[in-house]
Amino acid sequence: MDGRRVTADMLAVIPASIRNSSPLLLQAECEEGLLQGRLSDAKRLIESALRAFAAQANEEAMLTLMGMLGLLYQQVGDRSDSRPVIDFLRMEWEHSGQACSGFVPWSLARALAGGGLNEQSGLASPEGLFQAAANRFREEGKPLWAAIVMLERLLYDPQSDLLANPEWRLLLQWLGRSLDETSLGLALKETLNAGGKPRDETIELLPARYVYLVNAICFGRANRRPPRSLDDDIEVQFFAAAAELRRELQRGDTARAGELFQALDGYAALVSSPEIKRRLTELDVLRQQMAKEEAAEPAAAASVQPVAEEKPSPVEPEALAVQDRRWRVQLVDGLRFSASDGQVAEPVWKRRKAGELLVYLLLQPAYKANREQVLERVFGEGEAAKQSNQLYVTLHDLRHTLREMGMSDPVYVKRGVIGLDEQIIEQVDAETYMTLSRVGDQLWNDDREAACRLYEEALPLYGQLATELPNVEWLERTREQMLDRQTNMLKRLAIYYTDMRDEVKAEQALSEWIALRPKQEEAYEAMIRHCLAKGHRAEAIGWYKRLERMYEEEFGSEPLEETRRLIWN
Secondary structure (H helix, E strand, O other): OOOOOOOHHHHHOOOHHHHHHOHHHHHHHHHHHHHHOOHHHHHHHHHHHHHHHHHOOOHHHHHHHHHHHHHHHHHHOOHHHHHHHHHHHHHHHHHHHHHOOOHHHHHHHHHHHHOOOOHHHOOOOHHHHHHHHHHHHHHOOOHHHHHHHHHHHHHHOOOOOHHHOHHHHHHHHHHHHHOOOOHHHHHHHHHHHOOOOOOHHHHOOOOHHHHHHHHHHHOOOOOOOOOHHHOOOHHHHHHHHHHHHHHHHHHOOHHHHHHHHHHHHHHHHHOOOHHHHHHHHHHHHHHHHHHHHHHHHHHHHHOOOOOOOOOOOOOOHHHHHHHHOOEEEEOEOOOEEEEOOOOEEOOOOOOHHHHHHHHHHHOOHHHEEEHHHHHHHHHOOOOHHHHHHHHHHHHHHHHHHHHHOOOOOOEEEEOOEEEEOHHHEEEEHHHHHHHHHHHHHHHHOOOHHHHHHHHHHHHHHOOOEOOOOOOOHHHHHHHHHHHHHHHHHHHHHHHHHHHOOOHHHHHHHHHHHHHHOOOOHHHHHHHHHHHHHHOOHHHHHHHHHHHHHHHHHHHOOOOOHHHHHHHHO
C-alpha cells in the first residue's frame, strides 16, 4: 500500500492460502521470482495471477503480467510459447503504449535482440526499448525495476559508452534519489555508476542471476557451475558454457571444445546480445586457430627424419600415481595440502610473494585471474617493468615449490591469464565454505531447513584465512567477508532454532555469535531476548551486565537505551 517493494521475507510470513487467494500478493511473488531468477516458480505464479486478474477484469494488471511472462519466455528460450505473447505485446505497445507497464518494452527489447520478433515488426531498436522500459518504470514509481532494466542494458552491451547518453545520466541521478537505502539498492547504484565493475563485496549483494552475469561479462570470471536455481536461464548457461569451452581450449581438448561450441551456438540462437555475439565470435576464432595448429603439428613432425628410433622409457607405477594425484587444499588456519592416498605436504617458500600468489589464485573462480588483476592485487603499484620481473621470479618459485611436492606443470600462463591446473585441485576449504554459505543464503527465503543444513556444514570450516599472510590488504577484505558470512549464518540458525522451539541449539548459536563478535550489541540483545522468553530473567540480567562492561571498557559509554529497556521495563 505504501508503494515499496514487497520482499520475500515479508511474503514468507503470510500463509500460502492467503497469498494464493490474492492477485496482488501473487504478482508480488512473481516479481520476486523474476528478480531472483527462479523462473519455473515465477511462470506458475504468473499464470495463477493472470487467471485471478482476469476474473476481476483488471486489464492493466493482466497486461503487466503478460509483459512479465514474455520476458520469462525470452530468458528460458521458449520460442513456441513466446511468439503469440510477444505479438500481442507488440500490438499493445504500438496502439496504447502509455497503458503498458515497463515489463512490456523490456520483454520486447529481449525478443527483438534474440530474433523472437520479425525484423519488419516496426519496433525501435532494442536500445530504444530498454530506455523506454526504464523510463516507464520511473513513471510508475518503481526505481528498483528501473535499475534492474538499466543493469540488463549494461550487460546486453557493456562496451557501449552509456554514460555519454544524457537520458542514462538523468536516470542515474533519479535512482540516486529514489532507490531505497537497502543492501540491494546500494549495490545496484554502485554497480551502475561503476559501469558494471563494482567492488567484489558489492557484487555479492545482487540477486544470484546478476552475481553470475556481472562476474562473467564485466570481469571475465564465470564460476565453473552456476547455482542450480539458474538452470533454466539460457543467458547464464551461455556464459557458463563459454567459460568451460575456454578452459577446454587451454587444456588443448579441441574435440570437447567443438561439442561445447555447438551448445553455445544453440544458446545464442535462443537469446542474443552484442556481448553474446562478440563472445561467440572470439571463441570460434580461438577454436579454429587451435585446430589449425593441431593439424600443422603432424605435418611438421613428418618432415623431420628421425636419427634413430627410440623406445619410450617405462614409467614407474608410483610416478604415475604422483602425476594423477589430486590435492585437497586447506587455507583456513594454515596452508596445507593433503591427498586421498594419505600424502601430506606443507609448502616452503623462498619468497613470501609466491605463497601469496598461490593463495590469491586458490580464492579465484576456476583458480585463475587476469595478469593485470594479479599485478594490481598481489604486487600493488609500481613500475611496469619491475612488476613484470617480480611476477616472473614469483611464478618460477611457485612452480618449483609445487613440483617438489609432486605436481607436474601446476601453473600456466596463457593469453594474459595466470592460473592453476584445475585437474590437480580436488577441493579448497575456503571455496567450499563460501559455496555452502552462499547457497544457504539463496535457500533461506524458500527452504529454511535446507539452508540451515548447509549452514551447519559450513560453520566448522571457518577460521583465520591464510595465517602465514597476516598483513595483506586484499586478503583482509576476504577475511571480513568470511567473518560477515559466519555471523549471518549463526544469526539465522538462532532464528531458525528459536522458531523450531529448540532452545538448546538456539542458545548455542547465540553463544557462538557473541564469541565471534564480542563487541556487537545485536548479539547480546538477541541472547537477552532468548533468556527472557524462557523466563530466565537472572540469566538475561547477567548477559546485560556483561554487555555493560564491554561498552565501558571499549567505548567508555553505556549500551543503547532500547537494550536497557529489555531488562528494566
